[in-house]
Amino acid sequence: MTELLVTEFVERARRHHPRRSVVGYEHGTEVLRYDYGTLAERVARLAGALQRLGVRPGDRVATLCWNHHRHLELYSAVPMVGAVLHTLNLRLSAEEIAYIVGHANDRMIVADADLVHLLDGVRPELGVIDSGAALEELVADGPELGMPPLRSEHDLAILCYTSGTTGRPKGVGYPHRGLYLHTFAACLADGHAISARDTVLHVVPMFHANGWGVPFAATMAGAAQVLPGPHPTVAELAHIIERERVTYVGMAPTVAVDLLAHVCREGSDVSSLRALVLGGSTPSVDLIRSWEELGVPVFQGWGMTEISPMATFTRDPFPPDDPAERHRRTRTQGTLLPGLQWRIVDDEGRELPWDGESAGELLVRGPWVVDAYYLGEAPDRFVDGWLRTGDVATIGTDGRLRIVDRTKDLIKSGGEWLSSVAIEQALLADPDIADVAVVGVAHERWQERPLAIAVLREGATAGADELRARLAQRVPRWWLPEEIVLVAALPRTSVGKTDKRRLRAQFAGTTTSTGKG
Amino acid sequence: MTELLVTEFVERARRHHPRRSVVGYEHGTEVLRYDYGTLAERVARLAGALQRLGVRPGDRVATLCWNHHRHLELYSAVPMVGAVLHTLNLRLSAEEIAYIVGHANDRMIVADADLVHLLDGVRPELGVIDSGAALEELVADGPELGMPPLRSEHDLAILCYTSGTTGRPKGVGYPHRGLYLHTFAACLADGHAISARDTVLHVVPMFHANGWGVPFAATMAGAAQVLPGPHPTVAELAHIIERERVTYVGMAPTVAVDLLAHVCREGSDVSSLRALVLGGSTPSVDLIRSWEELGVPVFQGWGMTEISPMATFTRDPFPPDDPAERHRRTRTQGTLLPGLQWRIVDDEGRELPWDGESAGELLVRGPWVVDAYYLGEAPDRFVDGWLRTGDVATIGTDGRLRIVDRTKDLIKSGGEWLSSVAIEQALLADPDIADVAVVGVAHERWQERPLAIAVLREGATAGADELRARLAQRVPRWWLPEEIVLVAALPRTSVGKTDKRRLRAQFAGTTTSTGKG
Structure with a gap:
């Protein structure tokens, strides 16, 4: 029986797409360009070096890295020696990272220099390798890995912790088998359809659920891969898309909003894009329509860390001519x-x-x-x-x-479930509201009632009472939040979602006593 | 762990593509049209009926059938009860079929009425079910299969015998796992890219290496499927392509030659085709060019019964503008x-x-x-x-x-290997030769020497000596066949390939004593 191992993809790319490129940027400047032949050789040397450093099958090797070529190399090199690549989320606090590193019992950590301070809390005896010069030395000195250890498709290849919006972060271990099949799914004509024709830009952090699985998919397909480096700004992304003629990119809607504004302001050329894939939260109709007007097809994918992460896609076999219906379908989370x-x-x-x-x-x-x-x-x-x-x-x-x-975001009001998301959508339809979150707060009569925390659009002057009065025209009376609190900005989690956990804690004291709804 | 089972695809089609159609034709007339909801229900009833008939996990249930909807139903129903679908090749002789049925120790056979005579040699106690009325009764009376038996992905789903050009036919058993992954491969954007947008016409016999895997791929993707029924003629195929707006079809080059002639003569509308996939032998440049001139993209796939069968495809990530180079690439067997x-x-x-x-x-x-x-x-x-x-x-x-x-087609001449295919290609470049086969015959000095058996093009008058003299201008002297024998037609195997085994037997006596080359 052939074991399904994701480490085969880099060898496939070397043999079948030797001339396709891996390109690295830093702060908008190209710093590196090599082909899959070089990638495969570097991965083999890195694997050999890790083995020489004493990394054994089953060990966890953590990364605390931005999206760069050495992170991509580690995606294959660590599983190649039978070890588990543990991708650490660089948006977490030092305390959270210390908890996760301890929980996973990592054997060593490869970290970017500008992120090392986040490792202050980890046990001092843990080996930290700088992802720059030190790793480059390992690659240069590394003996090519000869015979890789025998591995089973059930061995873990990658480990990633959830962002912990519902308690302590939990580890999600991905066996080779699941990632292998996920890679095939990502390349299906009816899925993301990643192919040898593509040039893929890695905007989704590679520490976040395998970068949506795109690094493996692009390698298997032999697509060109572009890595934007540390702290990518939307100006840098627009520049890279234009310069590399990027065809496929995935990102959160919030990033797509900012990128759109930049592209429209600067007139960047995004005509090479065949797919802008949005995930993480539902994009607005405006956002979809604006990108489509630039000639860029927009898709939505829904997934979870626990699903490797892709579960759905909004590719439509027979897209309707009517834009409104088309946008409605793109705003669903798609088909399985x-x-x-x-x-x-x-x-x-x-x-x-x-x-x-x-x-x-x-x-x-x-x-x-x-x-x-x-x-x-x-x-x-x-x-x-x-x-x-x-x-x-x-x-x-x-x-x-x-x-x-x-x-956990449902609000139980008087024995009925109220959807916080539905109330948020209704509030977002108000032209004066730029962003909003609805959470449940304790209520002595109704058990729980909704409370809205809203950010006004620039230049808007409406007060909370006026916004509430307007909303009352559009929703059932019992949906109406007890109160609308105006704030300058909403708190975000490490992956850019609204941090409702923090809002709930912050407004926990806002007990209301009378149901105004 | 989720077992990878091909029987899931029909349930997926029912849930996710309930309105897509399965369409049946007989002699060019539509006889049936139902949706995936109906397919799934019929498959469940058929599985229930098979179970009631005593079919047990591991049993072989054979089919001797053309490409029709009941054959498609059996593709899922038989593996659903844990049994193995054994597809019998209807182009074999009764004697060969008796050998294969005996070797596989089939438990029962579902056969088309016009093919039952091919079962004369099988042991009389074997149950033969007519694929028409009798099977329909089973579907009608069948209790829906409740809980299917527990199955492993390593269980065989299908069994198919090789055409036996190198000795007795050998059985190739396909486990669920392999067919499942093959199905994903068939739907890759870089592969056949079968998708929910497609309408697939099953020209490749479903008894031949899982019909190239397209029945499972189309079902998983939710493509519409069209079954041409018994003895399909090229006139019927052209009519169906036009009427159903078929997008994807695979066939042997010989069928594509005849279909092309019909389409050109009758002006059939083939504009719906996005892919004509050729397999079984290398297509000529003429054939590729002529289809392209009709606006139909041509691909080649190479495979083997032992590979489920697809191994390669000629999709080009960056097709060259130069038609000659494009056709050269399509005439290779493609990339892996x-x-x-x-x-x-x-x-x-x-x-x-x-x-x-x-x-x-x-x-x-x-x-x-x-x-x-x-x-x-x-x-x-x-x-x-x-x-x-x-x-x-x-x-x-x-x-x-x-x-x-x-x-086995290499000819060992004076210690050097001679390629019979290379000599055939050189002979086919002669405008007077329509078809040719080269085999090795014993030679007392050179051990073996090539002999050519050729069919003249209609209207051509050249004799064997003249053809040989012309060839001598174009190939090394030692390639030159000892003799060119002119015949009216070449014998074919059951899957339409030139039957070199028969030619070798026929010309075995043609021992030559002097090396003219």
Whole structure:
């Protein structure tokens, strides 16, 4: 039997796409350009050096790195010696990183120089290798890895911790087998369709759920890969897209908003893009329409760290001519990738129909859905082989997913579930509101009631009462937040999502006593 | 762990592409049209009926069928009860079929009425079910299969015998796992790219190496599927392509030649085709160019029954503008699909370089390459996990495969290997020759020498000596066949290839004593 190992992809690229490039940028300037032949050789030397340093099969080798070529090399080199690449999230605090490094019991850490301060809390005896000169020396001196150790497709290749919005971060270990199948799924004609024709720009952090799996997919397909380096700004991204004729890029909607503004202001040439893939939160119609007007097709993918992460895609076999209907479909979370299965269930675990109305918790299973957390934490999230996603969703008769809410973001008001996301969407329809979050606060009569924290659009002058009055015209009375609090900006998590956990803590004292709704 | 089972695809199609169609034709007339919801229900009933008939996990259920919807239903229904679908080649003789049915120890056979006479030689106690009314009754009466038996991805789903050009037919058993990964490979953007947008016409017989894997790929992708029924003529195929707006079709070059002639004569509309995939033998430049002039992109795939069967594809990431170079590339056997590995080796098993010149036996391995024949026959064809293909090939610096010959078709002349295929290609360049085969015949001085058996083009009047004299202008002297024998037609194997085994037997007596070359 052939074991399914993701470490084969770099060898495939060397043999079958030797002339395709890996390109590195730093602060908008090209600093490196080599081909897959060189990548494969460097990976083999790096693997040999790691082995000589004493890294053994099963060891965790952590990275605290931006998206650069050495991070890409480690993606293959660490699993090649049978070890596990543990990607650390550089947006976490030193304290959180210390917890995660300790929990994973990492053997060594490769870190970018400007991020080393985040390792202040880790145990001092842990080896920290600078990802720059020190790693380059390892590559230069490394003996090419001869015979790699025997590995099974069930061995872990990568380990990544969730961002921990629901408690302590949990480890998600990816076996080769799941990542291998996820890579094939990413290259399906009906999926992201990553191919040898593509030039891929890695904007999604490679520490975040395998960079959405695109580094492996691009390597397997023999696509050109461009790495933007540390702290990429939207100006740098626009410049790189134009200069490298990038065809495929994925990013969070917030980044796409800023990039769009830059592109429109500077007139950057983005005509090479065949796919702008958005993920992490639902993009607005405005955002989709504006990119389409630039000639860039927009897709949405939905996934989770626990799903490697891709689960859905919004590619439409027969896109409608009507732009409104097209945008509506792109704003759903799309249809399920082949290989996966899903269902929505009510509180008692009973399956709900695909009618676009019935909302329940989304369960997912399949070859690249992990079936346990690292070291077996939170076993209640896995039921009979299904992952409980914690997302509340509907599935339409057309098989399109719509995430309605996180289970923990639902507000229980007078025995009824209120969707914070639905109230947020209604508030965002107000032209004066730029950003908003709705959380539940304790209420003595109704148990819980919604509270909105909003950011005004530049130049808007409406007060909280006026905004609330306007909203009352558009939503059922019982949806109306007890209060709208105006703030300058919303707090964000390490992956750019609104940090509702922090908002809930901040406004926990805002107990209300009378239901104005 | 999620087992990789091909029986999931029909359920996926039902849930995610309920309105896409399966369409059946008979003699050019539409006889049936249903959707994937119906397909899934019929498959479940058929599986239930098979179970009630006593079919148990591991049993072989044979089919002797044309490409029709009941054959497609059996593709999923038989593996769904844990049994093995054994596809019988309807172009074999009754004697050969009796041997294969006996060897596989089939439990029952589903046969088309017009093919039942081919079962005269099988043991009488074997149950034969008519694929028409009798099967329809089973579907109608079948209880929906409740809980399918537990199955492993290593269980066989399909069994198919090689056409036996090198001895007795050998069984090739396909486990679910290999077929599942093969299905993903068929849907890759860089592969056949079968997608939900496609309407697929099944011209490749479904008894021949899983119909190239397209029935599973189309079902997984949710493509519409069209089945042409018994004895399809090129006139029927052209009519179906036009009427159903077929986008994807695969066939042997000989069928594509006849279809082209019909399309040009009748002016059929083939503008819907996005891919005409040729396989089985190398297409001529003329054939590729003529289809391209009709606006139909032509691809070539190379594979083998033992590889499920797809191994290569000629999709070009950056097709050259120059048509001659484009056609040259399409006439190679293409580049290797992701997931597989190959090498070419000399007689001592040493790996040869990818230089486009060094020719050696092609070895292939990967997740959908079988690692043994059914019941363990011919173990010498499998070495250290590699399949010895029996094909002699070169691999270019660009990774493109060129099949030079079959090892058994090489002619050993005076200690040098002569390629029968190279001599055939040289002869086909003569405008008077329509078809040709070159075989080796014994020679007392040179050990073996080539003999050519040729078919003249309509209206051509050249004699054998004249053809030989012309060839002498174009090839090395020692390539020149001892003799060119003119015949009315070449014998064909059951899958349409030139039957060299028969020619070798027929001309075995033609011992030559003097090397004219």
